[in-house]
Amino acid sequence: MTSSDELHKRRVAAVARGVGSTISSYIAEAGGGTLTDLEGREWIDFASGIAVTNVGNAAPRVVAAVREQVEKFTHTCFMVAPYESYVSVCEQLIELTPGSFEKRAALFNSGAEAVENAVKIARHATGRQAVVVFDHAYHGRTNLTMALTAKNMPYKHRFGPFAPEVYRAPMSYPLRDGGLDGAEAARRAIDVIEKQVGAGNVAAVLIEPIQGEGGFVVPAPGFLPAIAAWTAEAGAVFIADEIQTGFCRTGQWFASSHEGLEPDLITTAKGMGGGLPIAGVVGRAELMDAVHVGGLGGTYGGNPVACAAALAAIETMRELDLAASARHIESILKPALADISDPGIAEVRGRGAMLAIELVKPGTDEPDPVRTAAVSKACHEAGLLTLTCGTYGNVLRFLPPLVISDEDLDRGVAILRAAFR
Template structure:
């Protein structure tokens, strides 16, 4: 045993909600079922829900529904409420700004909040080069604009994305996204000049190392696209919807070096990995890489819609004046929330909490893996962890098992999300404000669901 004291997670921030799992009704309860019936007649059937309980409050590590049930939150609204839901600094900042003004449009009469967020992101993102930032509304919008500036800067059109990638639901970002169902099916034709190549997937790559995988991918790019035609390479440092795939060491580093040599803009899509989620401000830092451009959203503003593109000044300044923007991009209330959220990350040292969460989840599931061969892989960084399930006889993905585990966890009052190109991954994205006891209880429920499946 080590003499070093093990840090313990205690709940931080949020409203004064009891930090407990509490089931008063079946999940979903009668009031949630009533609202679901109303939604069925009012909301497009194309919008689905993971767990049809209707929330009335959330904070720390719980979501409370309209029936009074208190559920353990291991999803954070897909990595959005990393500082916790209704985090006090964020709420106060929103209230102050909303009382002053809610909108003027930065392109019409600008305001300091936008500038302050840009300054902060220029300082926080990897690299000490001169940077510029533009603010938008969503991760997909950030990705679209990152491609725009890369094309303008290089004068080239082609873009490379990767197997297992997810970049959004707009036309261009659907083209960048690898998975057809549910993201792309029936929505084409998609934007042209997008090419897809193999990424690093250590669990399924066999013995090939990261640098070798990158060299093979680069060789394919050079043959099929040509560096002289390529504006940008875009990749999630840890692939999110694809299954929280952590690339082998050397893969990203080799890609970045080649992009530098080839006048290709390297874009790190940090929409899901950003803002302390992986145990550092950005996942790129974990791999020792400095992207030319970084896209951000999700955890940036404590739940308000805000996104950003930060990159080298010469790249970000390349479009014509007025070429970037949008009516709501960098909304003043969202900017106020972002500044408060960024302060919370720093003051609460939420990156350290993410690393502690990684330790807890890794220890629990690697121990279970030694007893249960259906657990093929335990992977991730920080509070972005995944468990990949397989048929132990064949090694094939077991999506049915994942559906059964998730459904039982939901019935028992634990919000968990699934992922993976093959639908065989359970992903954990708890708020960094969650307490250790609550986290442990949530994991207990998931493990019990696995054992009973």
């Protein structure tokens, strides 16, 4: 059998250096809350492929649905010869997303592609161009989504010029806002938008209900509703980027529901497909239908195999009530994280199975990315797969599969405690 060392030598000779990996081991199989590498070593999975395998890796329903679809046909292109599963996935998105209004949906391949298309829809429907995003935001790696993303390294560095008519407003970041509540933080952001952009020029306001790569930042209560209300008054489109937060990850089907939001458009991907690449935009029918025929689509968007996987993943989420599972994970993991006694921990935050620890230099609010990386590396050496994030690189984030066992959660926490020590 090929070893990780042998495979790494092949990788160096074949794979572009710009594609990085968190760990040096190569995975042979995975399931539930664990991964197994080529050497047979087990890893407890607190990453879920960056919030993708919400239903677990190689989930039985997903495997069976993919196998059945592959034997029928693998591709026709929905824009050429349509098929039922694409329609079924759109129906599920319409049913599951918040909003009592009439909706439509369209399918794509990745989160970045979904965001690009949501912006296209908003611009087409409003006849405006400006798009407002927020500090610490992450929306993807394509040219437009790099412009929308806040962090330079590694996402934007030397990749410009970027798409124009993108404007950035201050985010609600309770740990670093000097005590601003949600309403005050919203007024600060709105003041920037009105002065620097002008309400009449805004096509869309795009925001993650809980920021992902930016540090799992949970805005103060009231911030999101105030921004949504201003967007409606301005005649602009409120877009919720639920690519990382969607599909039960935060304890609700979609994180927008925590504050009763009904976004005009929602972008989805990651946990939607059970590990296969699929994404969507869903929202108000009058916005989605404003685009001319042929204006939306793509060769692989809503591929039949990916649609089969998505339908099976959604069925699994319903059957196992994985939103409740996420809340259960929070009830175990969040107190355990808060119980870690370390002077560098500034905050434990998040919702459901989307939790994080922000690290600073003790006695200050100065971010400590060096120690954050060291703790994560120590976790990896002990068999716990963790990820870091944050504008300052000082946040440990935890995204276990929603089917992880309590035993694996406890084992992971034990490794994390030892890593801090």
